[in-house]
Amino acid sequence: MAMGALVHDRESVRLEPVEPRARRTARVVTAVVAVGYATNSLVTVVVGGLRGTGLLAFLGCLSVVVTLQLAHSSPGALAWPRPVRSVTLLAQxxxxFAPAAWVGPQFGAAAGFVAGSMLLVIRSRARWALYAGVAAGVFVAALLQQQGWQALNLAYAVHFTLLTGLMLYAVGSLSGIVAEVSASRGDLVRMAVVQERLRVARDLHDLVGHDLSAITLRYELGYRLLPAARARAATELRDVLDVVRRATAGVQAVAGGSGRISLATEKSAALATLSSAQIEATIRISDVTLTGRLDEVMAVVLREGITNVLHHSKAQQCQVELVVEGDTVRLRMSNDGVDTVPEDPAGRGCGLGNLAARLAEVGGRLTTRSQGEWFHLTVEAPARRQAPAADRHQPDTSPRERWPRGAGPAERWGPKTTSAIVLLVLSGYALTILLNIVWTGPSVAGALGAAACVVTMLVMQLLLTFGLLRTPWARRAAMAGQAAVTFLPLLWLHAPWGSMAGFVAGAVLLELRGVLRWALYTALGVVVLTLAVLTGSSVSTIAWLTISTLLTGLIVYGVSWLMTLVREAHSARTELTDEAVEHERLRMARELNEVLVDGLSQVALRGVLACRLLNVAPERAPSELEGILELLRRMLADVRNVASDYRNLSFTGELDSSRAILAAAGIEVTIDLHGRTSDQKADAVLATMLREAVTNILRHSTARHCVIKSEQGSLTIRNDGVEPSSGQPAVQDQHGLGDVARRLDGVGGRLTADVEDGWFQVTAFL
Structure with missing residues (x-):
């Protein structure tokens, strides 16, 4: 089967993404919280007696603060130029702080917004100092008011500023991370697919290529032994069948992502191979057991070293020694019969270059030197840096486990950081509720009882938020218990308090679904409002108690749900990447099966026939061996071609990976191919165009459908999700597609693009 064969395919793949829903929720929660706290601030200053021009001025400042806060909470704010971020922060x-001149102590009600902005848009660690500096500014400004602030009021002002800032940072950053997961997922999947191709290319050369070389060597030896040493030739032909079976298993293992080999097995194989080649071999491997990845890498080094001896020398002697000296494993290989070679191992072809890459994974290095007719290869690796053997398609530096450079908010957040911030926000709101209770002036016993209830509410909420209660009945029981301790302090406090039912309101939104949760959420607000009215509270207090409860519930729900969605997004990203890699592996397995497994089966069958002919018709055996050798030479060429195609860009390979990437991004893909070019240069240009087009779809559109259509002499890629624009886009002015246009010019083609009815279309003509 030729790589890049004609494909006639039409299919659609659909995966509903969760990120748009998460981003919408994040924006709604952030906006509602900002407006809600702004409303509370306005109520506070009105109750404080602010009227007329002063009130209008405060309202203007508050509008600026809220507007800038929403801008700073957008996912792209961290990428703004530094001057822009500095100006917007200064304005906020x-x-x-300007209203402190005429508003009085109530000015600090909205200071939490700027504290959150410090964390959201400042890149350096100084953001935490500035975040604390905002709270310190509120404290100092309150003292300067000289209105006899009580210690509890000061503590509440500082605490609320820090809590609001941390909450806004959490909501803003978490929504940014979810957006970033969506934007970068295509790149991550592409990286994983490319890595899988390179793994197969490397293993084809290092593992399968070695076996084919050894098989060819043994058959050549058997051919040369005829007719003088027919008995020995028969022995060689029988023995080589074991190598053929091992090579067949090796091809299947390479495509399957496993294919581990061991040093002990390679030692025996090396002795047999060198003996067959009539090379005097001395292999001394000390009595040491290497485990995990290091044993496999050393086995590959031994295999590749033997291959180099056979291919690049006229060796008569070969010496191999492996020793462990302290914390270092050292493997030395030496052979005669060579000319002077370069010191750079990568300069000797992809074999030793592959070894250098493999050794780097275990912290090792490779050196070579020549001395007269002798060539020396030395490999060193730390003995203690051994990890358990892992699947070969999942090396330690897998792109699925880390973010690409410049990832923005995701560089700041990991699972532990996310959990810590959510824990601090929830604990902060529990402390706020407790301070609101203390403000009502209860007795010591009453305050302690209320504190016990608040702690219970917090514990229940943490169990729900972090998913520690696995069964539905346990979660319902926790929510019911939370509701009970929410209202229990009314028995001795006899009046509602700020953020009273916030935790249970958040739990209702988190645990229930549909209209019911919003109905119960609203009902809790009505209950708090009714209690405030029945206890004779003022209008401003009624509004504050109700709004604070609903806002706290929304924040608890938003932070909890966003954290859950981030976890799901990361999990989905890994699963989708695994699916894309598995899809790529199956494709390569089909190709390798047609290129190599079928060929090896023919070699085995014809080898058995040659053995029989030695006994029944010895004059026909040389002709059969010649046919086997010719088949093996073609297979070696096929291995090189396949490995080269996996290393280099091809349209067929790029089509498969693009299909998986778009599906991973939740975009429905329709592929309709009816014609392909056989020119390798044009094929590479089309592959580049496809890659750039998919990149543009992921980064610059809200596409839900993509059509890839090929006809004789053209390739068209269309996607929806773009705004109509006047005129034809200047493709040449775009970096990615502009490069493709120039490359098409070089092969006599051209590139066009246009937008029509919300669909962007780019077409390459050859």
Whole structure:
């Protein structure tokens, strides 16, 4: 089977993404919280007696603060140029603290917004100092008011500023991470697929190529032994069948992602191979057991070293020694019969270059030197840096486990950081509720009882938020218990308090679904409002109690749900990447099966026939061996071609990976191919065009459908999700597609692009 064969295919793949829903929820929660806290701030200053021009001025400043806060909470704010971020932060700081001149102590009600902005848009670690500096500014400004602030009021002002800032940072950053997961998922899947191709290419050369070389050598030896040493030739032909079977298993293992080999097995194989080649071999491997990846790498080094001896020398002697000296494993290989070679191992072809890459994975290095007719290869690796053997398609530096450079908010957040921030936000709101209770002036016993209830509420919420209760009945029981301790303090406090039912409101939104949860959420707000009315609270207090409860519930729900969605997004990203890699592996397995497994089966069958002919018709055996050798030479060429195609860009390979990437991004893909070019240069250009087009779809559109259509002499890629624009886009002005246009010019083609009815279309003509 030729690589890049004609494909006639039409299919659709659909995966509903979760990220758009998460981003919408994040924006809604952030906007509602900002408006809600702004409303509370406005109520506070009105209750404080602010009227007329002063109130209008405060309202103007508050509008600036809220507007800038929403801008700073957008996922792209961290990427703004530094001057822009500095100006917007300065404007928000001025709008926050300026009202202190005429509003009085109530000015600090909105200071949490600027504290959150410090964390959201400042890149350096100084953001935490500035975040604390905002709270310190509120403290100092309150003292300067000289209105006899009580210690509890000061503590509440500082605490609420820090809590609001941390909450806004959490909501803003978590939504940014979810957006970033969606934007970068295509790149991550592409990286995983490319890595899988390179793994197969490397293993084809290092593992399968060696076996084919050894098989060819043994058959050549058997051919040369005829007719003088027919008995020995028969022995060689029988023995080589074991190598053929091992090579067949090796091809299947390479395509399957496993294919581990051991040093002990390679030692025996090396002795047999060198003996068959009539090379005097001395192999001394000390009595040491290497485990995990190091044993496999050393086995590959031994195999590749023997291959080099056979291919690049006229060796009569070969010496191999492996020793462990302290914390270092050292493998030395030496052979005669060579000319002077370069010191750079990568300069001797992809074999030793592959070894250098493999050794780098275990912290090792490779050196070579020549001395007269002798060539020396030395490999060193730390003995203690051994990890358990892992699947070969999942090396330690897998792109699925880390973010690409410049990832923005994701560089700041990991699972532990996310959990810590959510824990601090929830604990902070529990402390806020407790301070609101203390503000009502209960007795010591009453305060302690209320504190016990608040702690119970917090524990229940943490169990729900972090998913520690696995069964539905346990989660319902926790929510019911939370509701009970929410209202229990009314028995001795006899009045509602700020953020009273916030935790149970958040739990209701988190645990229930559909209209019911919003109905119960609203009902809790009505209950708090009714209690406030029945206890004779003022209008401003009624509004504050109700709004604070609903806001706290929304924040608890938003932070909890966003954290869950981030976890799901990361999990889905890994699963989708694994699916894309598995799809790529199956494709390569089909190709390798047609290229190599079928060929090896023919070699085995014809080898058995040659053995029989030695006994029944010895004059026909040389002709059969010649046919086997010719088949093996073609197979070696096929291995090189397949490995080269996996290393280099091909349209067929890029089509398969693009299909998986678009599906991973939740985009429905329709592929309709009816014609392909046989020119390798044009094929590479089309592959580049496809890659750039898919990149543009992922980064610059909200596409839900993509059509890839090929006809004789053209390739068209269409996607929806773009805004109509006047005129034809200037493809040449775009970096990615502009490069493709120039490359098409070089092969006599051209590139066009246009937008029509919300669909962007790019077409390459050859």
């Amino acid at each position: 700081v001025l709008a926050t």
